[in-house]
Amino acid sequence: MTRVTLAVDAMGGDFGPHVTVPAVLQALGTYPFLEIYLVGLPDTLTPLLLKADSSARQRLQCIDAESVITSDVKPSSAIRQSKNSSMRIALELVKDGKAQACLSAGDTGTLMGLALMLLKPLPQIRRPALMTLLPTATVGQMVILDIGANLDADSEMLVQFALMGAVVAEQMLGIDQPRVALLNVGQEESKGTESIRQAAKILRQQTVIRYTGFLEGSELLTGQADVLVCDGFSGNVALKTLEGAMRYFLQRTGHSQSFWRRLIHSLLLRKTSKIDPDKYNGAFLLGLSGVVIKSHGAANQQAFLAAIEQSILTVQGQLSQRVARQLATVVARSDRT
DSSP states (O other), rough: OEEEEEEEEEEEESSSSHHHHHHHHHHHOOTTTTTEEEOHHHHHHHHHHHTHHHHHTTEEEEOOOSSSOOOOOTHHHHHOOOTTTTHHHHHHHHHHSOOSSEOOOSOOHHHHHHHHHHBBBBBTTSSSEEEEEEEEEEEEEEEEEOOOSSSOOOHHHHHHHHHHHHHHHHHHOOOOOEEEEESSOSSSTOOOOOHHHHHHHHHHSSSSSSEEEEEGGGTTSSSSSSEEEEEEEHHHHHHHHHHHHHHHHHTTOOOOSSSHHHHHHHHHHHHHHHGOOSSSEEEEEETBBBEEEEEEOOOHHHHHHHHHHHHHHHHHHHHHHHHHHHHHHHHHHHHHH
């Protein structure tokens, strides 16, 4: 198996090293081809690594950071003060070619800003978007982007997200001519913001994208689209609402008393276990020249391990390189239409 090297920001997220370090050690014990740069405050990391297995430690290199970027600091200020922070050092390891991907559960806005500054977007892309895969009620998965990197997105950005999403669906899911939809408050052409309506107008004129129209939030998991495009605000709210609902149903299962209530909860569990947020954690910051994976901030050990596994799959599948090559081809074709 080809070696995979990750740079992990150990200090990010609500629980920091108390979640990231055990998840990293578990991943090293599971995947013998994995190597990790663990970036964080040495006084915090050292006690958590004392009982680490020796074979795992051989593939783990701790990189000392001097500061941690917290979520209560505005991204603009955090970026200016980011020198020697754990998040920035992890990104710089990717920039310098020492690591193949960066993984962080830190603040999304700061991660986005630093990644733009250090790794640069692809030539055809103005702003990268956070992308993840959601299982649908039918067999298969759906690409959804943006889920939080850009709270506002104009029509040009939405069209670029659609292009990137279509490429991911082709390259990652093997879907020929994926169906692309825009998340909106209704299906009528007159509904939605000006940017959504203008993006729809542009997409309808494209021949390189199979645009199918608007999709409402209630249709999120119906399998009616292979790619769902939205601004980061709407996408983040939709995803977190879904995560909250899934956690509620998963936690409630087993608490029922009657036979019929137990049966209903069992059926719900069978449907919702596929989209347990702790099992699909790890969003890809799509559109950069390097690989950056964002874990949700409230991740527990299982969820952060899932984000590590998502990082491994992204590197092994050379998704970033494949998207860049295919995107250049798609953009060239769209420019001719």
